[in-house]
Amino acid sequence: MRIDVLTLFPEVFETFIETSIVGRAKNRGLVEIIRTNIRDFTTDKHRSVDDKPFGGGPGMVMMCGPVFACVEHAEAMDSRPVHRILLTPQGQRLTQRHVRKLADLPRLLLVCGHYEGFDERIRLGLNAEEISIGDYVLSGGEPAAMVVIDAVVRLLPGALGDDESSVDESFSGDVLEYPQYTRPREFRGMVVPEVLLSGHHAEIEAWRKEQSLVRTRSRRPDLLKNEGPQNSET
Helix, strand or coil: CEEEEEECCHHHHCCHHHCHHHHHHHHCCCCEEEEEEHHHHCCCCCCCCEECCCCCCCCCEECHHHHHHHHHHHHCCCCCCCEEEEEEEEEEECCHHHHHHHHCCCEEEEEECECCCECHHHHHHHCCEEEECCCCCCCECHHHHHHHHHHHHCCCCCCCCCHHHHCCCCCCCCCCCCCCCCCCCEECCEECCHHHHCCCHHHHHHHHHHHHHHHHHHHCHHHHHHHCCCCCCC
């Protein structure tokens, strides 16, 4: 997979793309992450990427010219079909189901917004998918881009040490993950459930499924309500 990140601050990704699962996947050749600075495609001596909004109002708006030029430059660097994404609080909220679909694509292009947002013609002209990582506002799209990259890369075959790890994680089956324990068996009066020490795999699996449902009903009942009682894949 190739992931292009179009940003005003490419330096913030330096450590991120070299660290942990994303870094290992990159080093194994599973993903290529290319950063392109939108500011490199400005046409004035001040390298302006934003301007005051027509009609007045607070803040500044990202201009069409540099963004379109940057997108066109990045897309010309690789022949694989690209899926364009704008990171914006107005977008569809990211879910694990959505991440799985993105992980099946050959190439993603992430455009990080800033200031008061994009000129509306960027949304209309690029015909990109708009994604939000939550119902709050960030200073820019860079943290959101990192979330998308991390969530997608960990689903690429070979990215995790154990590919089964991504199957049992929270949201992988539209429920939260079951409680996990490791050594020691007892810590400050808190003990590991006996079923996990029994060696009976069927009983352990049943306990984990039950605990996933209990935890989901307690913490995120909306997941069960929205996805239905079968929690099936479509």
